[in-house]
Every structure is written in structure tokens, then in C-alpha cells.
Amino acid sequence: MAVPMTPDPAGSSARLATACRDDIPELTRRLMVAIFTDNPEWTDYSAITREDLHDGCRRYLNRVLDLLEVGGAGAEDDEVAASIGSQRAAQRVPLEVMLRTFRLGGRVVWEALSDRAAVIPAADFREAGTAMWAVVDGMSSALVTAYRGTELDRVRRKERRRHALIEDILAGRARDAVFAARAARELSMPPTCDYVVVVARGDAYPMRPGTETALAAKGIRSIWHDRGDSAVGIVALEQHLPHHVADIVRPLVRGRAALSPTVTGLAELDVAASLATLGLDTVPASSAGVLTSLDTRYPEALLLRSPDLARLLVRRSLGPILALPPRERDMLLHTLTVWLAEGSSAARAAPLLHCHRNTVINRLQRAATLLGHPLEGQRQHLELSLALTAFELLDHSAD
Numbered sequence: 001m002a003v004p005m006t007p008d009p010a011g012s013s014a015r016l017a018t019a020c021r022d023d024i025p026e027l028t029r030r031l032m033v034a035i036f037t038d039n040p041e042w043t044d045y046s047a048i049t050r051e052d053l054h055d056g057c058r059r060y061l062n063r064v065l066d067l068l069e070v071g072g073a074g075a076e077d078d079e080v081a082a083s084i085g086s087q088r089a090a091q092r093v094p095l096e097v098m099l100r101t102f103r104l105g106g107r108v109v110w111e112a113l114s115d116r117a118a119v120i121p122a123a124d125f126r127e128a129g130t131a132m133w134a135v136v137d138g139m140s141s142a143l144v145t146a147y148r149g150t151e152l153d154r155v156r157r158k159e160r161r162r163h164a165l166i167e168d169i170l171a172g173r174a175r176d177a178v179f180a181a182r183a184a185r186e187l188s189m190p191p192t193c194d195y196v197v198v199v200a201r202g203d204a205y206p207m208r209p210g211t212e213t214a215l216a217a218k219g220i221r222s223i224w225h226d227r228g229d230s231a232v233g234i235v236a237l238e239q240h241l242p243h244h245v246a247d248i249v250r251p252l253v254r255g256r257a258a259l260s261p262t263v264t265g266l267a268e269l270d271v272a273a274s275l276a277t278l279g280l281d282t283v284p285a286s287s288a289g290v291l292t293s294l295d296t297r298y299p300e301a302l303l304l305r306s307p308d309l310a311r312l313l314v315r316r317s318l319g320p321i322l323a324l325p326p327r328e329r330d331m332l333l334h335t336l337t338v339w340l341a342e343g344s345s346a347a348r349a350a351p352l353l354h355c356h357r358n359t360v361i362n363r364l365q366r367a368a369t370l371l372g373h374p375l376e377g378q379r380q381h382l383e384l385s386l387a388l389t390a391f392e393l394l395d396h397s398a399d
Helices: 012-019 021-037 050-069 079-090 095-115 122-170 177-187 211-217 242-252 266-281 298-305 307-322 326-341 346-353 357-371 378-397
Strands: 194-201 222-227 230-236 256-259 290-293
Touching (some): 012 021, 021 050, 021 095, 050 079, 122 177, 122 222, 122 230, 122 266, 211 222, 211 230, 230 266, 242 256, 242 290, 266 290, 298 307, 298 378, 326 357
Antiparallel strands (some): 194 230, 222 230
16 A cells, blocks of 8 residues: 655655665565575575575665665665675675675565555656666675675685695695695695696796696696795696606796606605705706706706805816816817717717817817816716816806
């Protein structure tokens, strides 16, 4: 039945809203029925109780009427809608479910206003309708803003926690079995299988976007983590072999990267990360798109682990050659490097050096004279090879 109303300076929408105040319990009941019977496949309020949902619906409907009574001002910044949005986001109710509820609530209010439309002119009723839907739209906007803000905060907290867990693992905390089990559960990684660690550096984004997804598509679980100027990947081998992982990771490297030896469980990942970093340090900084393995770089790694001894070795084994003018120095160092790589054969080294075999022999004799001892012999070859490697590493590390 239409309720007679006296003129109100706030307008038609305000008068109609005031007239609906006593109907809030019934309007709330109607909204609850609509939520669960109108297209129920769109409804997912399983995370909250019926009492909680009922209270939210009542608050929302009351607030729609409040805003209509003041002409709809402030709907887009409404604190009640924002509060509901934040609360439902925290409860993990889908945003589309909340927006649908707000629309259904608008329909319920509109039906209540329509029941009283006979007491006002048609033009005023159209004004009331415009005001009512503007309120619903504004409150929906406030809901979305608050919901997404809460979601973003949750994602940021999750990301900070994930970052902290990975840092703790790389710092060795996973040696504590309780921590390892919790970290494995939260990161969705196996606690006891074999692992390798990839460390990449040398580009603003040393690994291509989607590396974790690319590995997952091959059935390989991994987590990737930015750490200073490096990207660190923790890769669970499970049924996969290290060289299989390397074949998949290699095309994804944009800078330069190194693969650790295999370790067992989360407890040894700090060691694996340290060894992968050591392997990476043996790769020239100018390299790009390179994936190396510590298993192929042990001499270089040993030299890097003892930089003072490496410098002494270079000075003792190559000092007189390094004192030469740059052109002659570089020629002799390159000749020695190629000669050793070719099994100490001047004949095989000559084509690679673009010169005659006798020229190679003359250069080797010049080097032996400068160094004060012959170049032949297993120990001489070993010492000279290590010295040349150390010189290259120290030279690159100084760049």
C-alpha cells in the first residue's frame, strides 16, 4: 500500500527512501532469497556463515537508503561498501559474487521504491530511479576499490613471506627439519628430493619472463627469486636428470648463469647456491645467454676460492712475460694457451694461431727463456695452465 508523504526538500528519492526504512528486515530477507535462488551457480559464499552474509546484506541495504536520503552524495567513497569489500576480500569471497549481490540489492530496493511510486509524479519517480542506481554504482565502485586494495595487500604479504622463506632456505635454516617441512609446504616444494640451484646475473632480467611456468610445463617444479643483482632458481629434480634441466633452462638465460651440483633436500640448498654462485663467477662478465655448470669449472672455481694464491701463482709463473709490452705479452700468452689446449703440439697449434709451426716453436722458446725454465713436463704444464687460467679470471674479475 502506498504511504502518503509530505513534501521534503531533499527530493523524491529521499522521501521514498525514508518510507522504506521500516522494511529493512523484509528487504534483507528478499535479498538473501535472491542470492541463493537467482542463478545459484554464480553464488560462492561458502567461506562465510549465513549470519555474516545476512548482516552484510542488512548493512548494505541500510546504507543505500542512507545515501538516497542525502541525494546520493559520497557513494563512490562510501565507508560501509569499502568495509564490506575489505572484509569479503579477506574471507576470499570472489569479487564478482559481491558485485552481483550489490546489483541484486539494488533491484530489491528499486522494487520497494516502486511500491510507493503512486504518491509522486512520474518525473520525480524517474529522478528517484536515477539517484538509486547511481548510489548502487557508486557503492559498487567503493566495494571494488577496497576489495582490490585488500587483495593487493594480501598478495604483497604473501610475496614478502615467500621472499623471507627463500632467503632463510638460502641462509641454511632448512637444516632445521621443522622449518624445512613448513617451508616445503608453503612453497609447494618437496622436502627431501634432489635439487639443483641456478644463479643468473648480467642483465636487468637475467632470466626470460615465465621461466618458472616454462619449467612447470615440462613437469619440473621450481621457484625463482630475485636476490640483489642475481636471479636464483631452486629446481626440484624429482624424476628429472640435471642435464635435462640444463637443456630446458639454457634457452631461457638472457644474461649468464651457472648450475650447481646436485644436492639432497632443502637442507643443502645454501651450499648449492654458494657453489652455483662460485661457478657463475668463473664466467666472463661479457658473456650472454650462457649456462655453465660448476662440474665443468672446478679448476677456475678453486682459483677463485683462493684469490691471493692465484695472484701469487700468476706472478711466479708468468711474471716475466707480463712485464713485456702489451703486444708481445698478449701474443706469447695466447700462444701458450693454444699450445697447451692442443696437447702441447706446435703442429696442431700453428693453424689455430695462423702461423708456421716453426714460429710457434720460436715463441715457446722465447717464453721458456723469459721464465727461466723449460716448458715441458707434467708439472710445468699443470702450473702453466693454472696460471694462464688464473690470469684470465683475475683479469675478468677486475673489469
